[in-house]
Amino acid sequence: MNKIITIGREFGSGGREFGKHLAEELGFAYYDEEIVSAIARRSELAESYVSQVLEHRIQTYYPITVANTLSLHHGDAVYAVTGSIYAAQTEILREMAEKSDCVIVGRCGDYILSQFQPLRFFLYADMPSRIARCRAKGEDNRSRTDRELERNIRSVDRSRAQYYRFYTGQAWGDRHNYDICLNATNLNLKAAAQAIAILVRRGPLEQPEQ
């Protein structure tokens, strides 16, 4: 069975950076939520594109920008659309997991891929460091106040929590749904990824000795 790593994360906590470092350290394929969503949305239109993506391990980071599926606002239609996307991405995530070792950020990967016994991470951080990270990462965010950024961060987190709850019936961020939760506030994410890579290579999920 392939080694699968899933990463849930608070918005602005550095989950994607951590995932990239980890994939790089391990030589695993890396898929983030935008990639998975984009593939799912395009899958009906461009089967060939999907297979192309699935044939190759995605080590580089695709410049795909897609509208967040949850930002659609057409009443009940939203459920139909996100529902079919969820079904498509469930299938795609499983195909990815069967194809090769991989790191998957977001998209309820921990839940959808439970049969693969993934090593499940959750990244979090305190609000000041998340605000600082958002400002550093997004050009549009440079001119926004701390209060505006905080409002946006909380709103994205709420969406993630709702999405996760809707599709898994579980509480997003509840430690019992994850194997390792990392506070990125002060943690050196690259050093953490290097250490975790060693753990992954050794096989972390064995029954502890009694």
Next chain:
Amino acid sequence: MNKIITIGREFGSGGREFGKHLAEELGFAYYDEEIVSAIARRSELAESYVSQVLEHRIQTYYPITVANTLSLHHGDAVYAVTGSIYAAQTEILREMAEKSDCVIVGRCGDYILSQFQPLRFFLYADMPSRIARCRAKGEDNRSRTDRELERNIRSVDRSRAQYYRFYTGQAWGDRHNYDICLNATNLNLKAAAQAIAILVRRGPLEQPEQ
């Protein structure tokens, strides 16, 4: 400044085992909550004993069995007793942290030693594995039913949460109070300790790269 590692943990999750593995890997002193409490309680009686303990790095695990301070039931007196023990152990924890690199299990170490910027762990696990661990560890527990053990586990957790809340004003087990939370249900604690030891040696608490 010495490197300090603190470990909070759900009862029966393997926090002590993890702490021992980590101390062993790193060559750090190891103090668990019974040791700290015992020192605190005896400190007025036997200064020489305390200094002896503090002079030497405790690598072996002292066979000290002490009554849990929270199991006293004398009304207000409890607060006086636990209060003075808390004060004594605060002082002792700080002396330990100043003396050498160390791993400290329990006793609000994360909070009391915040000035030392400890790497703060929280260990947890699902109920079936905690019940199994309690049964494997305690001779008295072999004949007890799952239900009895679960009741005991929940009761100890409640005491820990109350103690932590009382002295720190923070929520016990809230991920934001810890740097790394580990789910010991399926994790190989020795392998995890080996990986974490590498992280500790490299200096985990640096600002992540932006």
